[in-house]
Amino acid sequence: MAAPKMTRGSFRGLVGSMENNERTRLLLIMPRSFRPEYELITEGLEINDDVFSTYLRPRSNLEEIKDAGFDSFNHSIHLIDIAMKDLGIWMKPLVSNHWNRSEIDVSPTSNCDFSTVTWTCFKHPDASDSSTILLPFDPLDFQGKCFTHLSSKEEINETLGSEPTIEDEIQNEEIENDDVVDEIIEVVGEENTESPLKVEVRQTIEMLKADGLDMTGIMEHPKFLDVSERASVAGIDVWTMVVGMFQ
Numbered sequence: 554m555a556a557p558k559m560t561r562g563s564f565r566g567l568v569g570s571m572e573n574n575e576r577t578r579l580l581l582i583m584p585r586s587f588r589p590e591y592e593l594i595t596e597g598l599e600i601n602d603d604v605f606s607t608y609l610r611p612r613s614n615l616e617e618i619k620d621a622g623f624d625s626f627n628h629s630i631h632l633i634d635i636a637m638k639d640l641g642i643w644m645k646p647l648v649s650n651h652w653n654r655s656e657i658d659v660s661p662t663s664n665c666d667f668s669t670v671t672w673t674c675f676k677h678p679d680a681s682d683s684s685t686i687l688l689p690f691d692p693l694d695f696q697g698k699c700f701t702h703l704s705s706k707e708e709i710n711e712t713l714g715s716e717p718t719i720e721d722e723i724q725n726e727e728i729e730n731d732d733v734v735d736e737i738i739e740v741v742g743e744e745n746t747e748s749p750l751k752v753e754v755r756q757t758i759e760m761l762k763a764d765g766l767d768m769t770g771i772m773e774h775p776k777f778l779d780v781s782e783r784a785s786v787a788g789i790d791v792w793t794m795v796v797g798m799f800q
Contacts, residue, residue, distance in 0.1 A: 556596055557606070557700035565693040567701070568605045568634045576602075577640065580609075580657060581631040581647070583677035588629040594646050595702065601749065602636040604643070604702040614662040614689040622683035632672075632692060637780075638749060641756030641763075644675060648763040651678045658685045659692055667691040754784045754791060758798050768799050 560567070583591055609630040611618055618625050635643055648654070657674040661667050670692065676682070757780050761771045771777050772795060781791040 555703065556592075557702040560699050560701070561696070562699055563694050563696055564605070564607045564632060564634075564699055567607075567699045575638075576634055576636050577673070578632065578634050579673040579675065580659075581633065581652075581675050582657075582680045583629050583631075584679050585627055585629045587677055587679075591629075591631075591647075595643065598642055598646075599705050600636075600639045600642055600702065601706075601752070602639060602704050604633055604635045604639065605699065606631055606633040606702065607697060607699045608632075609688060609692050609695075610697075611662075611687075611689050614664065614687070617662050618687045618689075621685060621687045623681050623686050625686075628680060630686070638753035638756060641760040645759060645763060647675060647677075648760075652676060653678065654764055655684070657683075660685060660687055661691075662687045662689045665689050665691070667694075748787075748789075750780075750784055750787055751789050751794075754780050754789060754794055755798070758795055762798065768795060771795060 581591070609632055611625045615626060633643070644652075652675045655674050655676065656671055658669050658671050660669040665688065757777055758771060761774055761777060766774065772781075784791050
């Protein structure tokens with residue numbers, strides 16, 4: 554996955570008001586110094602659907618926010634909207650490095666007014682352990698930089714749909730253009746042929762396993778029950794998949 558595309562606007566304007574059953578929203582909180590490394594990690598991921606995101610960075614009421622237990626100056630807060638089937642892909646390199654999962658309340662500062670939102674949160678091991686963050690703006694409606702992290706297929710489509718400029722045609726030899734086409738064809742040919750539902754099952758198991766659940770805990774978890782029910786209807790042997798990932 555390449556660097557995300559940046560636009561200006563609100564998070565709500567980018568992704569809409571409501572979550573749906575196939576996508577989820579969560580916060581990722583890290584020391585600000587770790588953000589460049591985090592972005593390198595996520596840019597190297599191969600995702601199935603676009604991921605939408607923004608960074609929540611307060612620029613006022615910093616003392617009030619700090620007094621409530623969270624030092625916003627030294628942290629980066631990344632809000633993402635991601636497909637459930639990509640959640641395991643995004644989180645695996647983080648939870649394997651001891652990022653912790655929790656719930657966090659996002660509430661307004663004294664000069665702001667929006668309803669408190671509770672989101673699932675993953676925190677870098679050196680991040681604040683506060684269970685509440687105050688913000689001087691509505692996290693969904695504030696105007697700022699928003700990002701679209703393109704899926705692998707979308708990147709290929711953009712490459713196929715782009716036309717070279719006159720300068721490019723002058724500078725590039727025909728053999729170089731042929732190499733680009735060959736590379737695109739090779740990428741398309743190497744795409745995973747595994748069904749999206751089976752991928753979602755496997756990634757759900759990986760996610761819950763990374764959270765420390767054993768085989769029984771995974772099979773009793775609501776997220777697994779939801780995806781396994783749909784997978785069983787589609788004829789996928791979910792039990793064998795679970796057992797295989799614990800061998």
